[in-house]
Amino acid sequence: MKNALPLVIAGLLALLPLLGLGSYWMHILILVIMWSVIGMAWNLLGGYCGQVSFGHAAFFGVGAYTAGILYNKFGMSAWWGLPVSIVVVALFALVIGYICLRLKGPFFALGTLAMGVILRVTAENLTGITEGDLGIMIRERTWIEKTWYFYIILILAALTFFLVKKVIESKLGYYFVAIREDQDAAESLGINTTLYKTIALSLSAVITGLAGAFYTNYMGYIDPKIVFALHDISIVAIMVVMVGGVATFWGPFVGAVIMVFLAEVIRTIPKLGAAHHTFFGILLIVIIIFLPNGITGDIQKLKKLLRMGKAS
Amino acid sequence: MTSSQLEVLLQTVISGLLLGGLYALIGIGMTLIMGVMKIINLAHGELMMVGMYIAYVLFSWFHIDPYLSILIAAPALFVLGILLQKFLINPVMKVDAIIPENQVILTVGIGMVLANLATITFSSDYKTTPVDYATKAWYLSDIWKASPIELSLSLPWSVSFCFALMITAALWFFLSRTDMGKSIRATAQDKDAALLMGVNVEKMRVITFGLGSAIVGAAGCLFIPIYYLYPDLGGQFTLIAFVITILGGLGSTVGAIVGGLILGVFESLTSTYAGMGWAPVGRFMIFIAALIFVPGGIISLFKKRKFGK
Numbered sequence: 248m249k250n251a252l253p254l255v256i257a258g259l260l261a262l263l264p265l266l267g268l269g270s271y272w273m274h275i276l277i278l279v280i281m282w283s284v285i286g287m288a289w290n291l292l293g294g295y296c297g298q299v300s301f302g303h304a305a306f307f308g309v310g311a312y313t314a315g316i317l318y319n320k321f322g323m324s325a326w327w328g329l330p331v332s333i334v335v336v337a338l339f340a341l342v343i344g345y346i347c348l349r350l351k352g353p354f355f356a357l358g359t360l361a362m363g364v365i366l367r368v369t370a371e372n373l374t375g376i377t378e379g380d381l382g383i384m385i386r387e388r389t390w391i392e393k394t395w396y397f398y399i400i401l402i403l404a405a406l407t408f409f410l411v412k413k414v415i416e417s418k419l420g421y422y423f424v425a426i427r428e429d430q431d432a433a434e435s436l437g438i439n440t441t442l443y444k445t446i447a448l449s450l451s452a453v454i455t456g457l458a459g460a461f462y463t464n465y466m467g468y469i470d471p472k473i474v475f476a477l478h479d480i481s482i483v484a485i486m487v488v489m490v491g492g493v494a495t496f497w498g499p500f501v502g503a504v505i506m507v508f509l510a511e512v513i514r515t516i517p518k519l520g521a522a523h524h525t526f527f528g529i530l531l532i533v534i535i536i537f538l539p540n541g542i543t544g545d546i547q548k549l550k551k552l553l554r555m556g557k558a559s
Numbered sequence: 560m561t562s563s564q565l566e567v568l569l570q571t572v573i574s575g576l577l578l579g580g581l582y583a584l585i586g587i588g589m590t591l592i593m594g595v596m597k598i599i600n601l602a603h604g605e606l607m608m609v610g611m612y613i614a615y616v617l618f619s620w621f622h623i624d625p626y627l628s629i630l631i632a633a634p635a636l637f638v639l640g641i642l643l644q645k646f647l648i649n650p651v652m653k654v655d656a657i658i659p660e661n662q663v664i665l666t667v668g669i670g671m672v673l674a675n676l677a678t679i680t681f682s683s684d685y686k687t688t689p690v691d692y693a694t695k696a697w698y699l700s701d702i703w704k705a706s707p708i709e710l711s712l713s714l715p716w717s718v719s720f721c722f723a724l725m726i727t728a729a730l731w732f733f734l735s736r737t738d739m740g741k742s743i744r745a746t747a748q749d750k751d752a753a754l755l756m757g758v759n760v761e762k763m764r765v766i767t768f769g770l771g772s773a774i775v776g777a778a779g780c781l782f783i784p785i786y787y788l789y790p791d792l793g794g795q796f797t798l799i800a801f802v803i804t805i806l807g808g809l810g811s812t813v814g815a816i817v818g819g820l821i822l823g824v825f826e827s828l829t830s831t832y833a834g835m836g837w838a839p840v841g842r843f844m845i846f847i848a849a850l851i852f853v854p855g856g857i858i859s860l861f862k863k864r865k866f867g868k
Contacts (some may be wrong), residue, residue: 299660353663354597365843493657528671539656
């Protein structure tokens with residue numbers, strides 16, 4: 248029964264558009280699922296392999312720009328960006344991994360953060376290829392209705408979910424966890440830590456890049472400040488996992504629901520709309536202090552806290 | 560090379576050095592915290608931004624010169640740093656979590672809140688403190704009449720550089736000559752040994768975080784006469800501080816000074832010869848090159864020379 252749960256949930260989600268939801272709610276659903284894809288990708292590298300990346304916007308942006316440039320410079324459909332971005336992002340991931348994976352812990356985090364910024368500045372300056380700050384506009388939308396976009400991202404999410412599950416339940420997953428728990432011990436047991444960290448980074452990057460390519464197709468406009476954003480992409484990717492649950496299968500999904508809804512709710516409050524980073528920051532601080540493994544990760548602790556609240 | 564080209568080159572290098580002195584001050588604050596706490600403070604640039612806003616408010620309300628406002632901004636940042644360390648970072652150091660980088664992510668959260676609160680309070684407009692000496696400059700020919708080449712140096716840049724030197728010297732004196740400074744260095748070298756020698760390690764951590772914040776706050780006051788101010792400026796300077804610490808060697812104060820100067824000169828060179836927009840890329844090229852070729856930082860090169868076989 249437990250094995251059927253993901254299938255049941257995917258099936259229920261697939262039925263959602265039949266309810267005839269409005270365009271706004273479809274948009275929210277698509278965002279939630281897109282963020283859970285990015286969250287699952289980040290979780291693979293950060294949650295399981297213990298390599299906290301602050302630069303997932305780099306992969307997201309490269310994926311988005313692959314689609315954008317294919318459309319803008321080569322006149323192809325931006326949907327080709329999805330398959331092509333796999334190759335492009337994997338190459339970027341190998342280069343970034345070669346440079347950053349020699350750093351450990353917090354230094355890796357900052358190294359990847361710097362990579363995200365480098366790519367943003369490069370995209371801003373290479374106006375011949377990326378159009379710089381003007382951004383790239385997809386002038387013909389594939390569908391007006393959001394239903395098909397929803398199904399495409401849902402399929403992507405389902406594939407990601409099963410890929411992550413397969414990887415984590417295989418030998419590879421145990422290697423990742425061993426590296427997270429103690430890299431030196433893992434190395435001394437004969438695990439080629441550099442190789443497996445590179446595998447984790449590349450997988451995570453490719454999935455994030457696919458989400459980026461989807462974003463170009465869905466939103467129809469990208470510029471360096473949007474897709475290489477530090478706070479709105481890289482940090483939100485971390486928050487989706489931190490809030491939802493570190494190293495859990497369902498954590499990113501829970502986190503994505505909370506983050507997207509939180510952002511939307513804050514945006515509707517007049518005057519406080521600009522303050523959504525403050526709320527995100529406070530949420531992050533509270534989660535780290537009280538539920539360091541996220542809502543799904545610390546579910547027992549959360550129950551205990553709630554019970555204590557009732558008792559007193 | 561003609562003399563005019565030489566002039567441009569010299570001019571670039573010297574303004575790079577002036578910038579580098581200020582960068583060094585930012586880097587020292589970060590490397591101090593990194594050495595003692597073993598965490599990276601990703602809210603470092605945001606703390607500098609807070610310092611700059613303090614200077615801005617003091618200037619626009621009370622017409623206090625930005626250089627004088629160091630005396631107010633640095634203690635204020637010291638208190639802010641102590642509060643952050645005591646009530647947010649210390650509790651998290653004890654929390655057990657799957658991801659070991661919790662404290663770093665926590666500092667990101669702090670930085671986000673600070674930057675966003677600044678946006679709400681001051682709006683995201685660019686602000687400056689229009690001091691009357693902002694555009695003044697002095698020329699090499701003023702001092703040396705017969706000089707074959709002409710250099711012009713901005714007055715506020717030079718003054719800021721001198722202040723940065725003075726603060727660095729004072730810090731050096733504090734760290735090497737006073738009891739508390741020695742305790743801080745002992746904590747950075749070996750926490751357990753320091754604890755056994757009777758150093759109050761917890762207290763040193765709190766003080767170090769306060770000190771690092773105060774230094775970067777002072778750096779903010781030195782920056783504001785020559786720079787503009789907006790709420791999201793912090794992230795950029797956090798990265799600069801981080802690049803400097805990697806370049807100089809982790810936790811090394813001398814490394815931070817050398818790293819800051821190198822970064823300043825290199826950035827100045829890229830913006831003169833490759834265009835202003837590329838200056839940040841030049842910054843990160845140095846960062847990547849340092850990671851690949853001198854992973855221990857510049858300080859490791861010095862050490863190799865000294866203790867070489």
